[in-house]
Amino acid sequence: MKMLEVQDLNVWFGSGRDRVDAVKHATFDVAQGESFGLVGESGSGKSTILRAITGLAPDWSGTIKVEGQAIGHKRPKTFFKTVQMVFQDPYASLHPRHSVDQVLGETLQLHGFRDIDARVVRLLDDVGLGQKFRFRYPHQLSGGQRQRVAIARALAPEPDLLLLDEPTSALDVSVQAEILNLLADLRTEHRLTYVMVSHDLSVVGHMCDRLAVMKDGEIVEVLGVDALRHKNAEHPYSRHLLEASV
Ligand SMILES: Nc1ncnc2c1ncn2[C@@H]1O[C@H](COP(=O)(O)OP(=O)(O)OP(=O)(O)O)[C@@H](O)[C@H]1O
DSSP: OEEEEEEEEEEEESOGGGOEEEEEEEEEEEETTOEEEEEESTTSSHHHHHHHHHTSSOOEEEEEEETTEEOOSSOOTTHHHHEEEEOSOHHHHSOTTSOHHHHHHHHHHHTTOSOHHHHHHHHHHHTTOOGGGTTOOGGGSOHHHHHHHHHHHHHTTOOSEEEEESTTTTSOHHHHHHHHHHHHHHHHHTTOEEEEEOSOHHHHHHHOSEEEEEETTEEEEEEEHHHHHTTOOSSHHHHHHHHHOO
8 A cells, every 4th residue: 555645736926026945746655665766965855845744834736645635735634644744953953941741742642642651761772762751851852862852742642654854964974873773663564655855865765765856846767775785776867876875
């Protein structure tokens, strides 16, 4: 089954002379359980695709289907039981005056769970933090630990699809691999589907089964990870991108 189908997606910001066409005619699909990468240089539209899917980019046209259901411009609450996003910067995405317990507890409550206590405990274990972090505040956590909390919050509604927007690029190099390994393990354990934005081809090569190469708002090519490893692309721009990577 297809987890995500995106057909002829156009996303723009502003209007008239100020209009920016951030994504143009993007088409791709992602199978259930697959990990799909979006790569391309800064400004090519990668994050905007994820933001359009979650409803953070209001002006879009085309078709977005999740688990076969076309989504409209307004997302019902149940949508976020299926789709969750993890942002690049865990410093910005966590409220500074909310403890880890509050962050996770409130998310669980919002999604109608009753066994909140047991679930908070389980989520902290799932992301490798454990109980001693439960009543800490963001400023008492390292960058990697904050990103683990953000990942736990995304897992709280038991989603099927995680949208990962450069989930490690704001972190120290030394903890990036830890978080990527955690994400890889969680995908297997929770049978998740990933769409991951990264400007780092080695990250995508490690984490993804297929990837779309974006340039100036367009998907120029969709490649399997083998083609990435063998630097075997058709489109000149993808070839250039692969050649430039180590
Ligand atoms: N809220 C916004 N208002 C106006 N323009 C925007 C907005 N968000 C993104 N853009 C523009 O849309 C284009 C695509 O941006 P996007 O962030 O999707 O690129 P990206 O490939 O994810 O790059 P990066 O890796 O730098 O985040 C850029 O030209 C950007 O300036």
